[in-house]
Amino acid sequence: MGRPGAASGPVNGYSPCSLQDLRGRRVTSEHENDTISRPSFSYKTRATVGFPSSSETTTRATVGARKACFTRPWTVNHSTTDSENSRTHDIVTEKICPTGKDAVVYILPIFAMQYFMGALVQLKNTALFRVALLPITPWLAWRAVSALDLSCGVHEKAQINAIFVSHIMMLSSRAIVWAVVQEPYIRGNVPASVPAAFWNAWDLLLNSRGIGWNWSRGIPVAKPSLETNSRIRFLVHAAIRVFFYGLAFDAFTEAICSFSPNFGSWRGDSILDCSLPLVPRYLRALKILYLSVWLTYFALHWAYYCLAVVCIIIFYQHPSQWPPLFDKPWLSTSLSDFWGRRWHQMFRFALVSLGGGPSTYMFGLPGGVLGTFLISGIFHVIELRAVGRGGSTAVQVGFFVLNGVGVLLERAWAKKTGRRVGGISGWIWTFSWITLWGLPVVDEWAKAGRFAVDRFPGGVKPTMALLSMVLPPEVDKGYTLQCLCFGTSLPFLVYTLFTLS
Secondary structure, three states: OOOOOOOOOOOOOOOOOHHHOOOOOOEEEEOOOOOOOOOEOOOOOOOOOOOOOOOOOOHHHHHHHOOOOEEOOOOOOOEEOOOOOOOOEEEEOOOOOOOHHHHHHHHHHHHHHHHHHHHOOOOOOOHHHHHHOOOOOHHHHHHHHHHHHOOOOOOOOOOOHHHHHHHHHHHHHHHHHHOOOOOOOEEEEEEOOOOHHHHHHHHHHHHOOOOOEEHHHHOOOOOOOOOOOOOHHHHHHHHHHHHHHHHHHHHHHHHOOOHHHHOOOOOOOOOOOOOOOOOHHHHHHHHHHHHHHHHHHHHHHHHHHHHHHHHHHHHOOHHOOOOOOOOOOOOOOOOHHHHHHOOOHHHHHHHHHHHHHHHHHHHHHHHHHHHHHHHHHHHHHHHHHHHOOOHHHHHHHHHHHHHHHHHHHHHHHHHHOOOOOHHHHHHHHHHHHEEEEEHHHHHHHHOHHHHHHOOOOOHHHHHHHHHHHHOOOOOOOOHHHHHHHHHHHHHHHHHHHOHHH
């Protein structure tokens, strides 16, 4: 595809603006035809965004001082079309590539306000003050995600916006919960004084499962395989896990990208290859879904232990505050077991408080279950849309709501028959239900380019580097990775069937 030209030459595939552009003159960029219909977007500009026609797309933008001067064929906000695709609904978007000053202006206030709320929630007689401060954190969060584009105009780095938005959402949701709780939070069964409250607020910010706090009651925590009070020993153990999970995350991502060249590109692609017959098409999609579940498992574990190392070194947290993130989810024999105990519970308290609590009050226990899954689905669809490639809200939210429906069906079965869902039949039911509704979700991920994320700084791919060292150049390394990933993970499923009771 053609790129806009400039006298000084392109920089990283983009055309730099001249000094006159930075002083405010109008810039016109033309993009040649492409086989993929994509929106146009002028980075850090006030731009009209829409799906281009079949001939060409012209983006006009007024570029002010300190505004980034790149025009790229990609958009942070997807425009929409009607059912006949006959017209485009234009939207206006403006974002900046954050500098250190922008981090101070936009991001630091969010953490400062949440830290302050974390201290207040430990003190008595602060309820009215916390409620009065309630709107500030969501407003600060909205201001940050509306103004900042952490990809800085590089569409291959767009996944970082999803990570940024997901973290900001969880910070805001926890601050909202802290604003409305009735009883003060207590750490270690000792009510906090004002100085202690401000010290404990650091732990509260980093402790999403409430380990060591009174508000963590009811949140299941897996038993660690290595119980130790030694920080040095735990750090060594965590460092090994960081290496293993990081390598596995990279390997499974590369295995998925080997199915299609567009999976490793920001363009994305569907996991349903319509050029294949029906049965091979869905078998291929199921293989990608299977690898995606393991990818998610390894990616979350890798991030978790990276954070554990940082928090234990810098904040001197105790190893007991970092129990296992998962509890062998492949052993789940019901949806209740999977979502309520074995899958990670990092956001359980916030999701139940924001979605389950109000829904239970209005619609009873079934409403509480569906409300919790609904708010989880909303969070996930916002995260996906932060990539800037759209995504079906019905698919994303529907996956979680239908899993809530599955949990209610299990309860209805237990009430009707007097027997809970479990055993091998429960295992088959659980993963059949998740697969049925999870397939469209992974398809949305793939089409949004979620698998093109850089796992390590500089785009380093250690798995491919290792395979290049041991395999001849003519060997298909992508197919080799697929064989390795399936060959090492499928034994877990065999083990599962032999250990279920």
